[in-house]
Amino acid sequence: xxxxxxxxxxxxxxxxEELEGLLASGTAAQNIDEFRKLSREHAEVTPxxxxxxxxxxxxxxxxxxxxxxxxxEMKELGQSExxxxxxxxxxxxxxxxxxxxxxxxxxxxxxFLEIRAGTGGDEAALFAADLLRMYTRYAERQGWRVExxxxxxxxxxxxxxxxxxxxxxxxxxxxxxxxxxxxxxxVPVTETQGxxxxxxxxxxxxxxxDELAEVSINPAELRIDxxxxxxxxxxHINKTDSAVRITHLPSGxxxxxxxxxxxxxxxxxxxxxxAARLQDAQRREQQQKEAATRKSLVGSxxxxxxxxxxxxxxxxxxxxxxxxxxxxxxxxxxGEIGELVDALVTEHQTELLAQLTHEP
Numbered sequence: 001x002x003x004x005x006x007x008x009x010x011x012x013x014x015x016x017e018e019l020e021g022l023l024a025s026g027t028a029a030q031n032i033d034e035f036r037k038l039s040r041e042h043a044e045v046t047p048x049x050x051x052x053x054x055x056x057x058x059x060x061x062x063x064x065x066x067x068x069x070x071x072x073e074m075k076e077l078g079q080s081e082x083x084x085x086x087x088x089x090x091x092x093x094x095x096x097x098x099x100x101x102x103x104x105x106x107x108x109x110x111x112f113l114e115i116r117a118g119t120g121g122d123e124a125a126l127f128a129a130d131l132l133r134m135y136t137r138y139a140e141r142q143g144w145r146v147e148x149x150x151x152x153x154x155x156x157x158x159x160x161x162x163x164x165x166x167x168x169x170x171x172x173x174x175x176x177x178x179x180x181x182x183x184x185x186x187v188p189v190t191e192t193q194g195x196x197x198x199x200x201x202x203x204x205x206x207x208x209x210d211e212l213a214e215v216s217i218n219p220a221e222l223r224i225d226x227x228x229x230x231x232x233x234x235x236h237i238n239k240t241d242s243a244v245r246i247t248h249l250p251s252g253x254x255x256x257x258x259x260x261x262x263x264x265x266x267x268x269x270x271x272x273x274x275a276a277r278l279q280d281a282q283r284r285e286q287q288q289k290e291a292a293t294r295k296s297l298v299g300s301x302x303x304x305x306x307x308x309x310x311x312x313x314x315x316x317x318x319x320x321x322x323x324x325x326x327x328x329x330x331x332x333x334x335g336e337i338g339e340l341v342d343a344l345v346t347e348h349q350t351e352l353l354a355q356l357t358h359e360p
Contacts, residue, residue, distance in 0.1 A: 135164070150255075172205070187313070200306075242262060
């Protein structure tokens with residue numbers, strides 16, 4: 001193990017003792033925000049230190065096994081235990097490297113999922129609805145909840161644009177690599193001659209801001225309009241000006257929310273979406289600066305980048321960033337995208353590990 005990594009783990013072990021002392025003293029409990037912060041750090045550090053202690057035990061086991069090698073009667077046992085101790089160290093060291101990777105502070109947050117129909121007209125809108133169903137089914141399999149914030153429906157039952165809020169532990173960590181261009185190749189329902197068409201949608205995955213205070217929004221830079229909601233929702237929803245449209249004048253970002261009968265709740269939801277979009281724009285700007293020195297395969301989130309193709313005639317789904325093709329399109333469209341998500345997470349971890357191993 002590299003000296004730099006060992007030193008970092010020793011520091012974490014010392015920090016865990018500090019945290020346990022602070023939490024046990026009762027002083028931190030008097031400040032609920034401080035108590036939550038310390039508890040969160042304790043939860044993050046504990047498993048890493050647990051692995052470090054396992055590694056130290058494996059090192060101690062290796063020393064014991066080496067001592068047995070000097071005894072002719074115990075040599076065979078010593079050799080067996082030496083190999084087991086070395087294997088354990090290699091396995092734990094890899095786990096420790098994963099545990100020490102830089103954490104994305106947004107990983108445990110809820111998220112906003114925006115899907116917009118692009119090239120392809122009605123067929124693109126239908127594909128947008130298919131993508132929403134795919135992500136919704138996947139979320140259900142994870143035990144998450146999906147709420148529709150706003151939707152602009154097409155004539156054939158698709159979506160020109162739809163925004164959903166996904167609520168669940170670790171939601172953003174699993175779906176954050178879905179941002180980008182999604183292309184579909186299939187015979188549209190409107191095609192009479194059986195020709196395959198290519199259509200596209202863009203997907204944006206944005207972590208929900210914990211508090212609006214995380215993003216600086218000047219009320220003077222907002223234009224807020226109210227209007228009567230359209231579409232499904234019964235008679236009441238169309239009788240009052242409950243729908244809300246917020247325009248952020250400096251950026252030109254426009255957010256509409258008309259899902260709730262309450263203007264107050266629609267306004268709060270729209271402000272949350274606006275905060276997420278502004279935060280997302282800031283993050284992508286930072287990522288573009290970082291990309292000038294290092295190209296990330298899966299983490300760019302560039303909306304214009306084509307990341308995946310869904311080919312219905314061949315029953316295949318291909319992620320172009322990691323050159324992964326699966327012939328499980330029907331299952332994927334029903335929400336079984338765990339294999340794709342796992343592959344993207346693993347690729348991202350591999351990139352980060354490459355950086356970590358180059359550190360002193």
